[in-house]
Amino acid sequence: MLGVAAAAVLALPLAAPVYHVLLMLPFMAYAVILLGLNLLFGYTGLVSFGHALFMGIGAYTGAVLTTHFGVRSLELILLTAAALGALVAAPVGALCVRYVKIYFSMLTLAFGMLFYTFLLKFYRLTGGDEGIRVLRPSLLGFDLEALAKIDYLAGPYYYYSLGVLALAALVMWRIVHSAFGLCLRSIRDNPAKAEALGISIARYRWYAFVISAVYAAAGGALLGPPTGNVDPTLAYWTHSGNIVFMTLLGGFASFFGPVLGAFVFIFLQDTVMSVVPYWRLVFGALLAFLVIFAPGGLMGLFAGRRPGEVSRV
Amino acid sequence: MAANLVNILMGGVFHAAILFLVAAGLQVVFGVQRIFNLACGSFYALGAYVGVSAVQAFTAAGGPPALFILPLALAGLLVGVVGVVVERGLLSFVYDRDETFQLLLTFALVLMLEDVVRLTWGTAPYSTSALYLTYGQVNLLGATVPVYNLIVIGASLAIALGIGWLLARTAFGRIIRAAADNREMAEALGVDMRWVYAKVFTLGTALGTLGGALVIPATAAMSEMGIELIVEAFAVVVIGGLGSMRGAFVGALVVGVFRAVAIAVYPELEMLMIYLIVIAVLVLRPRGLFGRVAV
Numbered sequence: 001m002l003g004v005a006a007a008a009v010l011a012l013p014l015a016a017p018v019y020h021v022l023l024m025l026p027f028m029a030y031a032v033i034l035l036g037l038n039l040l041f042g043y044t045g046l047v048s049f050g051h052a053l054f055m056g057i058g059a060y061t062g063a064v065l066t067t068h069f070g071v072r073s074l075e076l077i078l079l080t081a082a083a084l085g086a087l088v089a090a091p092v093g094a095l096c097v098r099y100v101k102i103y104f105s106m107l108t109l110a111f112g113m114l115f116y117t118f119l120l121k122f123y124r125l126t127g128g129d130e131g132i133r134v135l136r137p138s139l140l141g142f143d144l145e146a147l148a149k150i151d152y153l154a155g156p157y158y159y160y161s162l163g164v165l166a167l168a169a170l171v172m173w174r175i176v177h178s179a180f181g182l183c184l185r186s187i188r189d190n191p192a193k194a195e196a197l198g199i200s201i202a203r204y205r206w207y208a209f210v211i212s213a214v215y216a217a218a219g220g221a222l223l224g225p226p227t228g229n230v231d232p233t234l235a236y237w238t239h240s241g242n243i244v245f246m247t248l249l250g251g252f253a254s255f256f257g258p259v260l261g262a263f264v265f266i267f268l269q270d271t272v273m274s275v276v277p278y279w280r281l282v283f284g285a286l287l288a289f290l291v292i293f294a295p296g297g298l299m300g301l302f303a304g305r306r307p308g309e310v311s312r313v
Numbered sequence: 314m315a316a317n318l319v320n321i322l323m324g325g326v327f328h329a330a331i332l333f334l335v336a337a338g339l340q341v342v343f344g345v346q347r348i349f350n351l352a353c354g355s356f357y358a359l360g361a362y363v364g365v366s367a368v369q370a371f372t373a374a375g376g377p378p379a380l381f382i383l384p385l386a387l388a389g390l391l392v393g394v395v396g397v398v399v400e401r402g403l404l405s406f407v408y409d410r411d412e413t414f415q416l417l418l419t420f421a422l423v424l425m426l427e428d429v430v431r432l433t434w435g436t437a438p439y440s441t442s443a444l445y446l447t448y449g450q451v452n453l454l455g456a457t458v459p460v461y462n463l464i465v466i467g468a469s470l471a472i473a474l475g476i477g478w479l480l481a482r483t484a485f486g487r488i489i490r491a492a493a494d495n496r497e498m499a500e501a502l503g504v505d506m507r508w509v510y511a512k513v514f515t516l517g518t519a520l521g522t523l524g525g526a527l528v529i530p531a532t533a534a535m536s537e538m539g540i541e542l543i544v545e546a547f548a549v550v551v552i553g554g555l556g557s558m559r560g561a562f563v564g565a566l567v568v569g570v571f572r573a574v575a576i577a578v579y580p581e582l583e584m585l586m587i588y589l590i591v592i593a594v595l596v597l598r599p600r601g602l603f604g605r606v607a608v
Binding site: 047049095099101102103105106107109110111113114117118121122237238241244245248278279280281283284285286287288291292295 | 349351403406407410412413414416417418420421422423424425426427428429431432540544547548551580581582583584585588589591592595596599
C-alpha cells in the first residue's frame with residue numbers, strides 16, 4: 001500500500017498534468033506540518049488552535065531570508081525556520097502545556113493571534129497585509145534561476161519537497177515508535193498513571209509541543225516558494241483550524257492518517273472550487289459529518305473502528 | 314482634551330456594549346453546556362446581515378425612519394431561532410464526546426455560516442449608515458456622541474440586568490444554575506436536559522445575533538466580521554473568566570475601552586495589547602477575573 005503510494009508520487013511529474021503536480025506541492029508542505037501536529041493531537045491528546053503561528057514563522061523565515069538577506073539555499077532556510085520555530089515554541093510551549101483541553105486550545109489560539117497581529121501591524125518588517133515576496137530558493141547548492149517557473153516547481157522543487165516529506169515521515173516514525181512516543185501515548189490515555197510511573201508529564205508534553213512546532217515551521221517554509229508570496233492569513237486562527245480539520249479528515253488515530261487528510265483536503269478543495277466558489281459551505285458540512293459520524297476519519301473508516309472508540313481522545 | 318477623551322471612551326463603551334452581548338451568549342452556552350462556541354461570531358454576522366435586510370425592507374415599505382430600530386432589534390432577536398436548529402440538528406449528537414469534537418463542530422459552523430452569508434448577501438459591504446444619525450447627537454463634555462450609541466449602551470445594560478434577573482430570580486434560572494453545577498443531579502431531579510440545552514443555546518445565539526443587528530447602523534456588514542469578532546469575544550471571556558456573566562460584563566468593558574484607547578494613541582498596538590492581556594490572564598489567573606471553574 002505504502003509502496004504503491006510512493007511509486008505513484010515518484011512517477012507523478014512524468015505522467016500527470018502539470019496542474020496536478022503543482023497541487024502536490026502544498027499537499028507535501030501540509031503533510032510535513034500535519035505529521036508534527038499529530039504528534040501533539042493524536043499521540044499526546046492536545047489540540048492546538050494556534051499552529052498557524054509556527055507555519056507563519058516558517059513561511060516568513062523563507063521570505064525574509066531570500067528577499068532581505070540574500071540567502072537562497074533552501075537547506076539553510078529550512079534549518080533556520082526549524083530553529084526559529086523551536087526557539088519560539090520553547091517559551092510558548094512551556095506556558096501552554098501547563099493546561100489541557102479547551103484551555104490549551106485557547107492559549108495556543110491567543111499566541112497565534114498575537115503573531116498574526118504582529119505580522120499585520122508591523123508592516124515595515126513584515127509588509128503588513130500584503131506580505132513579502134519569496135524569491136526562488138536554490139536546491140542543494142544548485143542555482144536554478146535559468147529554469148522556467150513551472151519547470152522549476154514541477155521538477156526539482158517537487159522532488160525536493162518529496163525528499164523533505166520522506167525524511168520528516170521517517171524521523172517521526174522513529175519518534176512515535178520509540179520509548180518516548182510510548183510515554184506520550186500513556187500520558188494521553190491516563191495522565192495520572194503515567195505520572196505515577198515516573199513520567200514527567202509537563203516535560204514530555206513540552207517536548208512534543210516543540211517537535212510539532214519544528215515540523216510546522218519547516219512545512220511552512222515549503223509553503224512559500226510555490227506561490228512566491230507569504231501574507232498574514234497564513235498565521236490567522238482559521239488556518240490553525242483548517243490543519244486540525246485535515247488531521248481529523250485523514251484520521252488522527254493513525255500515523256499516515258493526517259498525510260491522507262492533507263491530500264484529500266487539497267484536492268477536494270480544488271475540485272469543489274472549480275465548480276462553486278463556496279468551498280467553506282461544503283467543507284463545513286463535511287467537517288460536521290466527520291465529527292458526528294466518523295470521528296476516526298478516512299483511516300478510521302478503513303479500519304472499521306466504531307466512533308465511540310476513537311472519540312475520547 | 315476632555316472632549317477627545319470622552320469621544321474615545323464613549324466609542325470604547327459602545328463597542329463594549331456590543332461585545333458584551335456576544336460574549337454573554339458565549340458564556341451562557343459554555344457555563345451550561347461546556348461547549349466553547351467558536352460560531353458565536355458567525356451568529357453575530359448573521360444577525361448583522363438579517364438586520365440590514367430587515368431595515369431596508371422596512372424603509373422600502375414606507376416605514377418611518379425614526380422607528381428603524383424596531384425591525385432591526387426584532388430581526389436580530391428572531392434570527393436567533395437558528396440556535397434551536399443548530400443545537401438539535403448538530404450539537405445534540407456530540408454531548409457525550411470529548412470537547413475537542415465539540416470545538417471542531419462549532420468550527421464547522423464557522424465555515425458553513427461564512428459561506429451562507431456570502432451566498433445570500435454577496436461579498437460587498439452592506440450598510441444602513443444613512444439612518445445612524447436619525448436620532449441626532451448630543452453634546453457630552455464637549456464631545457458629540459450619536460444618540461443611537463447611547464440607546465445601544467442602554468439596551469445592553471438592560472439586557473445585562475435582565476440576564477442577571479433571569480439567572481437569579483426565575484425558575485428557569487435556577488434550573489440553568491443547577492444544570493451548570495451538576496448535570497446528572499439536575500437530570501435525576503426530573504429536569505429534561507434536552508429542553509434546557511435547546512433553550513440555553515437559543516438564548517446564547519439570540520444574544521449574538523442581536524449584538525450583530527445593533528452594531529449595524531454604526532458600521533457596515535462584511536462577510537469577515539464574524540471570524541474577526543470571535544477573537545475579541547474570546548479575549549473578553551478569557552479576561553472575565555469562562556462561564557461567568559459578571560466576567561463577560563467586565564471583560565467587555567476592558568477589551569472595548571482598551572482597544573479604543575490603543576487605536577487613538579498607538580494604532581499598531583491595538584489588538585496586540587489585547588492578546589498580551591489575554592495571555593497574561595491565562596498564565597497568571599486562568600480562571601479569569603470572575604471565573605470559578607478550576608482548570
